[in-house]
Amino acid sequence: CAxxxxxxxxxxxxxxxxxxxxxxxxxxxxxxxxxxxxxxxRAEQCKTCxxxxxxRDWEAYDIGFHGVVYQVNKWKPEQFDFSKKLSDxxxxxxxxxYCHMRGGHHNVQRFGTVYTSMGMSMAxxxxxxxxxxxxxxxxxxxxxxxxxxxxxxxQALDEAVKDAGLKxxxxxxxxxx
Numbered sequence: 001c002a003x004x005x006x007x008x009x010x011x012x013x014x015x016x017x018x019x020x021x022x023x024x025x026x027x028x029x030x031x032x033x034x035x036x037x038x039x040x041x042r043a044e045q046c047k048t049c050x051x052x053x054x055x056r057d058w059e060a061y062d063i064g065f066h067g068v069v070y071q072v073n074k075w076k077p078e079q080f081d082f083s084k085k086l087s088d089x090x091x092x093x094x095x096x097x098y099c100h101m102r103g104g105h106h107n108v109q110r111f112g113t114v115y116t117s118m119g120m121s122m123a124x125x126x127x128x129x130x131x132x133x134x135x136x137x138x139x140x141x142x143x144x145x146x147x148x149x150x151x152x153x154x155q156a157l158d159e160a161v162k163d164a165g166l167k168x169x170x171x172x173x174x175x176x177x
Contacts, residue, residue, distance in 0.1 A: 038082040041089075043070055046096040061096065069093030099140050111136060 028049075029040045039045060043061065051058035061067040070093050073079035079092040086097055086104035100111045112133070134154060141150030 037085075041082045041086060041095065041097050042074070043067070043095040043097070046100075050096075057096075066093050070095060094140075094144075102136075102140055111140065 026035075029045055030037070031039060047058040049055065062071065070080070073092050077083075080095070081089075081091075084090075086101055089098055091098055100108050102111055134151075137154060138147050138150040141147075141153070145153075
């Protein structure tokens with residue numbers, strides 16, 4: 001995968017457990033023995049792969065404001081009606097699928113992040129895809145927030161990722177030395 005080129009080999013060793021080919025399988029999100037879209041629309045389905053030391057996505061979502069709203073309300077059908085298609089969803093808060101599979105599109109990478117290996121390599125190089133993804137994210141966030149709020153939050157995230165990237169590289173340098 002293109003994103004793995006920039007990562008140390010140890011970072012990608014566990015990736016093959018879930019990402020065994022360039023194309024994800026239906027059973028990545030839809031359980032083989034219970035192929036129910038209602039289950040695939042729940043945030044926990046993403047937790048199957050996106051948690052733990054190499055993917056802190058679930059932990060970040062779960063303890064963040066959006067995740068707390070989800071956890072408190074997920075059993076209330078009037079707040080999270082998982083029988084509706086994602087394109088018709090009007091959840092009280094976002095799930096992983098609501099944002100990353102905007103409108104029910106199955107290309108999760110379309111609304112993936114632009115960060116790689118705890119850094120901002122594409123952003124730092126001024127890649128056009130960075131601005132395209134940023135504008136797409138603002139369009140998702142402005143379902144509930146103002147575009148200004150979304151851009152400010154994304155800018156804060158950029159700064160945090162830059163700081164974390166420096167610490168990440170410093171840590172590898174210490175280990176290497």
